[in-house]
Amino acid sequence: MTPIEHPAALKMGEWTASLEISDVPSEALRIAKRCLVDLFAVSIAGADFNPADMARKIAFTEHGVGKARVFGDHRTTTASGAAFANGVAAHVLDFDDTSYAGITHGTAVIGPAVIAAAQHAEVDGKTLLLGLISGSECAYSIGLATGTDPWFNGWWGTTIYGVIGAAAGAAKVFGLDSRETASAIALAAFGAGGMVAGLGTDAKPLSCGIASNAGVRAALLAKAGGVGPTSVFEVDRGYAKLFSNNHFDQTPLKQLGEKYALIEPGIFVKPYPCCTATHTSLEALSLLMSTNNLRAQDIDRVTVHAPRMVTKSLVYNNPQSMQESQFSIDFTAGCTMVDGGFQIHHLLPEARSSEAIRNARTKIQMFEDQSLTTKAETGEVAMECARVEVLTVSGHSFKLFNNIVTGAPKKPMSDTALDNKFTLCADHVGLDKQVLTDVLQRIRTCEEQASVADLWH
Secondary structure (H helix, E strand, C coil): CCCCCCCHHHHHHHHHHHCCHHHCCHHHHHHHHHHHHHHHHHHHHHCCCHHHHHHHHHHHHHHCCCCEECCCCCCEECHHHHHHHHHHHHHCCCCCCEECCCCECHHHHHHHHHHHHHHHHCCCHHHHHHHHHHHHHHHHHHHHHHCCHHHHCCECHHHHHHHHHHHHHHHHHHCCCHHHHHHHHHHHHHCCCCEHHHCCCCHHHHHHHHHHHHHHHHHHHHHCCCCCCCCCCCCCCCHHHHHHCCCCCCHHHHCECCECCCCCCCCECCCCCCCHHHHHHHHHHHHHHHHCCCCHHHEEEEEEEECHHHHHHCCCCCCCCHHHHCCCHHHHHHHHHHHCCCCHHHHCHHHHHCHHHHHHHCCEEEEECHHHHHHHHHCCCCCCCEEEEEEECCCCEEEEEECCCECECCCCCCHHHHHHHHHHHHHHCCCCHHHHHHHHHHHHCHHHCCCCCCCCC
16 A cells, blocks of 8 residues: 555644644634533533433443533543533534534534543643644544535534544643544544434434544544554545545645634534524524514415425424424424424424424425525535525415525624523523523633633533
8 A cells, every 4th residue: 555645634633733722813712612602502401301311321331430521410420431421412402513614513523522531631721622623623624625525425524524523632632742643533534434314313413422432532542552544534445435435635634724614614503403404494484474574374385495405404394203303394494483483492392292383384395496406516505595485375475595594604693692592501401590600601711711620510
């Protein structure tokens, strides 16, 4: 096998190991802390749901006692155990942030790994942030290098990219050198996997936790002397060949430290606890109803026209579970029609059994618009845009094309709105207001914290 000159894993290892907080642009630092706020919010609420409870029990049984905290429990466990449990809690509501750099829920995999590693290693908040930033940039650089082919081929970006970021971020926190970090990344990439087939099932949040756990283990193995195949991304029968039909643009890797994916393409902070493919439609429907003073009973039909990525994501027309409902346009739009929005309580069984919502769901239809698919593929419109038409029982028609939803990088959620999201999630589990305020303050001043042991209680 011909050696690869300066392979991608080594590029990432060198950049990650050398990164200092003074190297990070202020905007990237600001966004990283927003990612942490959002991660804590969705994890606090997500810990209340069954898949997260299942993961916690397994973490404590299989991993035992350690220094890392777990959402939803006062006990602590090992770094890899906490990464698993918290990775599941972070993603179970599908309320966590996303990036179009490879189409991935990056923070839900990388964040739990980095936090668990930081608490295990007893480092400060600055080191935690460096782990999150370096891990995010490594994951997103590979996402940009491989493009959208993996997703359309059935590979799930959250796990195949997230595990790389989790390994890089944990390696940074553990203080690994460049070659050790490259080995951690290579070991993580070697074992990467996960399929889009898991959408709408427990496999989705559970595999998010598995990927976070695998990233921490890869870093621990590299720290112990384990050596990974650093040419894993480029070689024949390697990562790029398997996941992206050998498409592997090295440009994002060469630009590590010069361009930050946290800034561009940026991070999508979700306003709704469901697949981002629903978001433009839900916002458009809500705007059409409020602007024209419409109630659910006034509406005869809602028609959504969307590009292929949207229609391929929203595959459940008659959802029977919480996870299926998160990938259902008729359910999420039906809730929006009846209640004016879609929030955490709509994931509970009562919403699926609501007669009003069931009636509203029958009024929703969705079609792929080939012209929008073509424009999305060439970048003329967003990949998850939608054109929504509301036909009233009185015969009036109202239309709205929504290209960018609130929360997307080009239309970011305000800090106030993000705080409100945190409060909404905290209220779901009855978190004390003072505790909420204290946690927010510690996260927002993370780089000033001498210890991350008590980021939350």
